[in-house]
Amino acid sequence: MxxxxxxxxxxxxxxxxxxxxxxxxxxxVAARKRRMALLRTIGLVVGLxxxxxxxxxxxxxxxLTPGNILNVLRQIAVNxxxxxxxxxxxxxxxxxxxxxxxxxxxxxxxxxxxxxxxxVVGGLILAILVGLSVGGGAGLVNGWPVVKFGLPPFxxxxxxxxxxxxxxxxxxxxxxxxIDNQAFNFIGSGFILPSVGxxxxxxxxxxxxxxxxxxxxVCGYVLTQTRFGRYVYAIGGNEEAARLSGVxxxxxxxxxxxxxxxxxxxxxxxxxxxxNSGIPQAGQGYELQCIAAVxxxxxxxxxxxxxxxxxxxxxxxxxxxxxxxxxxxxxxxxQDVVLGAVILVAVLLDQLRRQYLAS
Amino acid sequence: xxxTAEPFLAVRDISKAYPGVQALDGVSLDIRxxxxxxxxxxxxxxxxxxxxILAGAVRADAGQVLLDGKPIAITSPRQAExxxxxxxxxxxxxxxxxxxxxxIMLGREPTHGIAVDWKELxxxxxxxxxxxxxxxxxxxxxxxxxxxxxxxxxxxxxxSTQARVIVMDEPTAALTEDEVLKLFExxxxxxxxxxxxxxxxxxxxxxxxxxxxxTVLRDGKHVxxxxxxxxxxxxLIKLMVGRSLAAHFPELPPDPPREHTLLSVRNLxxxxxxxxxxxxxxxxxxxxxxxxxxxxxxxxxxxxxxxxSYASGSVMLEGDILHLRGPHDAIEAxxxxxxxxxxxxxxxxxxxxxxxxxLPHLEEFVHYGHIxxxxxxxxxxxxxxxxxIRTPSLEQLVKNLSGGNQQKVVLAKWLLKKAKFICFDEPTxxxxxxxKAEIYELMVELAKSGTGILMASSDLPxxxxxxxxxxxxxxxxxxxxxxxxxxxxxxxxxxxxGTAH
Numbered sequence: 001m002x003x004x005x006x007x008x009x010x011x012x013x014x015x016x017x018x019x020x021x022x023x024x025x026x027x028x029v030a031a032r033k034r035r036m037a038l039l040r041t042i043g044l045v046v047g048l049x050x051x052x053x054x055x056x057x058x059x060x061x062x063x064l065t066p067g068n069i070l071n072v073l074r075q076i077a078v079n080x081x082x083x084x085x086x087x088x089x090x091x092x093x094x095x096x097x098x099x100x101x102x103x104x105x106x107x108x109x110x111x112x113x114x115x116x117x118x119x120v121v122g123g124l125i126l127a128i129l130v131g132l133s134v135g136g137g138a139g140l141v142n143g144w145p146v147v148k149f150g151l152p153p154f155x156x157x158x159x160x161x162x163x164x165x166x167x168x169x170x171x172x173x174x175x176x177x178x179i180d181n182q183a184f185n186f187i188g189s190g191f192i193l194p195s196v197g198x199x200x201x202x203x204x205x206x207x208x209x210x211x212x213x214x215x216x217x218v219c220g221y222v223l224t225q226t227r228f229g230r231y232v233y234a235i236g237g238n239e240e241a242a243r244l245s246g247v248x249x250x251x252x253x254x255x256x257x258x259x260x261x262x263x264x265x266x267x268x269x270x271x272x273x274x275x276n277s278g279i280p281q282a283g284q285g286y287e288l289q290c291i292a293a294v295x296x297x298x299x300x301x302x303x304x305x306x307x308x309x310x311x312x313x314x315x316x317x318x319x320x321x322x323x324x325x326x327x328x329x330x331x332x333x334x335q336d337v338v339l340g341a342v343i344l345v346a347v348l349l350d351q352l353r354r355q356y357l358a359s
Numbered sequence: 360x361x362x363t364a365e366p367f368l369a370v371r372d373i374s375k376a377y378p379g380v381q382a383l384d385g386v387s388l389d390i391r392x393x394x395x396x397x398x399x400x401x402x403x404x405x406x407x408x409x410x411x412i413l414a415g416a417v418r419a420d421a422g423q424v425l426l427d428g429k430p431i432a433i434t435s436p437r438q439a440e441x442x443x444x445x446x447x448x449x450x451x452x453x454x455x456x457x458x459x460x461x462x463i464m465l466g467r468e469p470t471h472g473i474a475v476d477w478k479e480l481x482x483x484x485x486x487x488x489x490x491x492x493x494x495x496x497x498x499x500x501x502x503x504x505x506x507x508x509x510x511x512x513x514x515x516x517x518x519s520t521q522a523r524v525i526v527m528d529e530p531t532a533a534l535t536e537d538e539v540l541k542l543f544e545x546x547x548x549x550x551x552x553x554x555x556x557x558x559x560x561x562x563x564x565x566x567x568x569x570x571x572x573x574t575v576l577r578d579g580k581h582v583x584x585x586x587x588x589x590x591x592x593x594x595l596i597k598l599m600v601g602r603s604l605a606a607h608f609p610e611l612p613p614d615p616p617r618e619h620t621l622l623s624v625r626n627l628x629x630x631x632x633x634x635x636x637x638x639x640x641x642x643x644x645x646x647x648x649x650x651x652x653x654x655x656x657x658x659x660x661x662x663x664x665x666x667x668s669y670a671s672g673s674v675m676l677e678g679d680i681l682h683l684r685g686p687h688d689a690i691e692a693x694x695x696x697x698x699x700x701x702x703x704x705x706x707x708x709x710x711x712x713x714x715x716x717x718l719p720h721l722e723e724f725v726h727y728g729h730i731x732x733x734x735x736x737x738x739x740x741x742x743x744x745x746x747x748i749r750t751p752s753l754e755q756l757v758k759n760l761s762g763g764n765q766q767k768v769v770l771a772k773w774l775l776k777k778a779k780f781i782c783f784d785e786p787t788x789x790x791x792x793x794x795k796a797e798i799y800e801l802m803v804e805l806a807k808s809g810t811g812i813l814m815a816s817s818d819l820p821x822x823x824x825x826x827x828x829x830x831x832x833x834x835x836x837x838x839x840x841x842x843x844x845x846x847x848x849x850x851x852x853x854x855x856x857g858t859a860h
Binding site for chain 2: 018019020022023025026027028029030033225226227230231233234237238240241242243244245246247248304305
């Protein structure tokens, strides 16, 4: 008795040609996908250039100057770093509403740490450790009830948002703490490689931008090339299937909140260094700004789908819009109206594109 | 047969293509009043596409649908409802937190001005249930009902829309045997009231029990329509797969020697689910688990595979007691679980074949923290070829594969780094005859190579045909173990229902 369809043989000689064919076909498809992605990117860049030219014309040439481009990049640094952390959380189908308040809390704690510290370098290192560990620790507190008791992350991070903000005010009694550590302030507002900058008539490459690009590149690598990253997508796609496949769901989910919290600490370093002080009101509303960047960048709030590169483009787009509106003298309330509309249209277009591709 | 000769719903030369697939190719079908018309075919034969066209979920590329001889356009699900066509999908469309009556009348609530007329709503819902001859509390929340009861609510909902044709897609997939009989009674009641029923099922025994006529589809084409008496089971399978399958089940290898146990379970207990279960499985053995739905088979498999924790007892693999804190520990030890529901538990539908297959053993492909995609592709290509996974490429998202191919992807996950012991929970649920045969062959090959298999199956012929020994579970206990050749369907059913003595 036997089935007529050829049956699989375990541990027997296989038809190498067929295997190679599958492999080649897969590589072809992968290559085609890469080409499509490249084409999409080229399309995006072309669109961007056209948009930039129009914007530039509208601002009478003020927009496309090296100095102004640098401005945009500096302005988006904090949001791009927050949004990068947020991307990890959102791909697991979570959300982190606490990052804005964590900027305030870690900022004032870093400022407090450095106050009266005798050594510049020692104070800087200590402050960075405090910022990253308080941010990361807050992430643990955010994530633990989520993974252990299944609480919605909306709730735990909302609670953290209130607590962190309250603690920042308690610690400072509502007053900013000045930072006189030159090294710290340099990271937030300095320039490196002045000789390169000289070519473009700018003071150099802003340290903020360097930090931002480093974060984006490292996190992009982690998300696309490592086990941790693959697991982040797997959990967002189907948490139960991931668990049954042996994925350490507990650790990975906790990890994404820690990353988000620690990056909030890092973003705070840039912001506080830029302002030369730890301000308890800092970072208000940033949690929504960074979620906007993530969503405009094509990451699904349902989880399982998204990218750091998309998030970076999202942050860039939002930053450019604000910048152009400033150059055009649009008043700030009107700017919010425009930004809201842009977010809506961007996500709508993305949705329509997906539906088109699916059909 | 009280079928009138005149078809009142007719499908003429319907075609529908999706990118790369001709899902339907000039298919015609007619449905008479008061008949049960079974639609059979392998997965990918075009049944689902035909159903979607009738339901107004997709539009046909060519051909027409006639109602009472007049061509109609089914442009939306709402339009289908107005025309009197109702579809009951495998996954129900009910709102879990609304009551039975509210679900039946959803979207068609009778009103007094702007307020819902609850009296009228309940009366109409009761009337619909009355036509089925079933009693359900009208104000009970739907999520508290059993699967079978929820199905009754779906059918009542269809009736309350004055449906003249009800399409049932795999209606018995989640029902117990008693519930299936009850459903058949209801179908007969509907027939007597002149409702036409399109019945889709992979379970051919059921088709022979309930259908008046059978239409066979294969690869999107119409193969044959005739009254049920014109078919034998073998004919039907032959027509469905386009060749004859000499036997449904492959020949099992002889019983392995019982020198060393592979897996030993001792006094395994989870309150309310499994009660003091002990069993031994030897290398190369296929041990079947039969029992009613809810008898604890799934819980037992999940406990062994670390998916659920257990209160007391022990699981030993090759003599070592396992400390299972989660699936990860079981996988490390070499135990795999092929879950009952591949879509919600077995696969990440939005990920590619490659990513799904390597997920349990991703560490094998990591060098210095970096995943080597080339090696991933090579390994998965090997497996995909061995298992005959039919996919355009390994980058295809698994949600786009057929049920049988999805199940093979699940298996590939556990063959990548060969598991020593595999728990199969309903290994062939919802997959077509051809893929079933392949899965059975694969299980036999695995057993021959020394893998131990524990297989829970609600399909009695499958449990009998594929097991060397069969254990029967009832209310969490392993009540009896049949040695090879001892079990019959009747005996197993007696132990499963507690009527054996």
